[in-house]
Amino acid sequence: MIEFRAVTKRFEDGTIAVDELDLTVEAGTITVFVGPSGCGKTTSLRMVNRMIDPTSGTILVDGRDVMTVDPPTLRRGIGYVIQQAGLFPHRTVLDNVATVPLLSGWDKRKARTRAAELLEIVGLDPAFGKRYPAQLSGGQQQRVGVARALAADPPVLLMDEPFSAVDPVVREDLQTELLRLQAELDKTIVFVTHDIDEALKLGERVAVFQTGGHLAQYAKPAELLSAPANDFVASFVGRDRGYRTLTFLHADVPVHPVATAKLGERVTVTGWILVVDDENRPKGWLSGVDGEVEVREQDLVSGGSLYDGTSLRGALDAALSSPSALGVMVDDAGAVSGVVRADDVIQALAKARAAGEVPK
Numbered sequence: 001m002i003e004f005r006a007v008t009k010r011f012e013d014g015t016i017a018v019d020e021l022d023l024t025v026e027a028g029t030i031t032v033f034v035g036p037s038g039c040g041k042t043t044s045l046r047m048v049n050r051m052i053d054p055t056s057g058t059i060l061v062d063g064r065d066v067m068t069v070d071p072p073t074l075r076r077g078i079g080y081v082i083q084q085a086g087l088f089p090h091r092t093v094l095d096n097v098a099t100v101p102l103l104s105g106w107d108k109r110k111a112r113t114r115a116a117e118l119l120e121i122v123g124l125d126p127a128f129g130k131r132y133p134a135q136l137s138g139g140q141q142q143r144v145g146v147a148r149a150l151a152a153d154p155p156v157l158l159m160d161e162p163f164s165a166v167d168p169v170v171r172e173d174l175q176t177e178l179l180r181l182q183a184e185l186d187k188t189i190v191f192v193t194h195d196i197d198e199a200l201k202l203g204e205r206v207a208v209f210q211t212g213g214h215l216a217q218y219a220k221p222a223e224l225l226s227a228p229a230n231d232f233v234a235s236f237v238g239r240d241r242g243y244r245t246l247t248f249l250h251a252d253v254p255v256h257p258v259a260t261a262k263l264g265e266r267v268t269v270t271g272w273i274l275v276v277d278d279e280n281r282p283k284g285w286l287s288g289v290d291g292e293v294e295v296r297e298q299d300l301v302s303g304g305s306l307y308d309g310t311s312l313r314g315a316l317d318a319a320l321s322s323p324s325a326l327g328v329m330v331d332d333a334g335a336v337s338g339v340v341r342a343d344d345v346i347q348a349l350a351k352a353r354a355a356g357e358v359p360k
Ligand SMILES: Nc1ncnc2c1ncn2[C@@H]1O[C@H](COP(=O)(O)OP(=O)(O)OP(=O)(O)O)[C@@H](O)[C@H]1O
Pocket: 011, 012, 013, 015, 016, 017, 035, 036, 037, 038, 039, 040, 041, 042, 043, 044, 194
């Protein structure tokens, strides 16, 4: 657990970067600090491992005041990941990851074996271990940065905009990977970003900072969206927050049966038919013809996101993006289990509201 108690940082030139911050980061969770540029996120993070010392107030890591621990000892228990990974360019990937274990006195072989394991944990082929950082893509370098931070198995991980230098697709992969890792590793993670979507995806709790180092709101993602504390938070989380609230609602939506057919079959079409492969996975929709036809690949209309049964947002998006207005629901194997309708999602939302599951 990390506790900030009335923490203020005033730099020598008088800039107040962090103003009376009170906040508790629960152990074993990902907490995200988000906010516009210059609002004090990085300063708050760096006070945890004493790269910056507070002007007043106290920071406790697992009950211990960080100011009573010498910085090198403190940092051995706190991994740190930054933008652009911050790797040593003249060391191989394996040696980059093995750095902290070596500093902690491990022998070379043990440190390298551990480093190779860590590369696998973060989803990199251990063969990359022999390369130098410049021979990796940005996303791969970030994974190495995460592996290096995990090398000493620290209970706490500080991550400062770690994924902001990579393209959006790689970035989403890295986010998903971090959530998977966290489910296994159960670290206490503080993650800094200025991207509200990243914050809402990763954070169990999200601290929204406002210019001047003020904490505007500290809440779970669903609450930030449905009950922003002030106009600043409301505008920061975005205009489509009503829609995005649906991401965090898992109410039941009725799943309707759907007519399906396979390529090469002769079927009688009225309205839409969902064409599936031999494993019952969706291939596309057939319509625009009435009467008996043969199902041909070139007549299929594809498109539409698939609904995996997890959130109301997924259900609504599947329905809205489907050419038939029916959202295709699939099981873990990708096989069709039925379809969902947009109006059912709206009704499920109304029910969740009535049951008090969505703050009004
Ligand atoms: N060494 C310093 N001396 C003076 N002012 C500083 C110093 N470091 C940071 N600041 C100021 O403190 C404020 C908070 O900076 P900080 O880096 O914590 O913001 P941030 O929210 O992480 O921003 P960004 O998203 O742009 O990285 C800013 O106004 C910044 O200019």
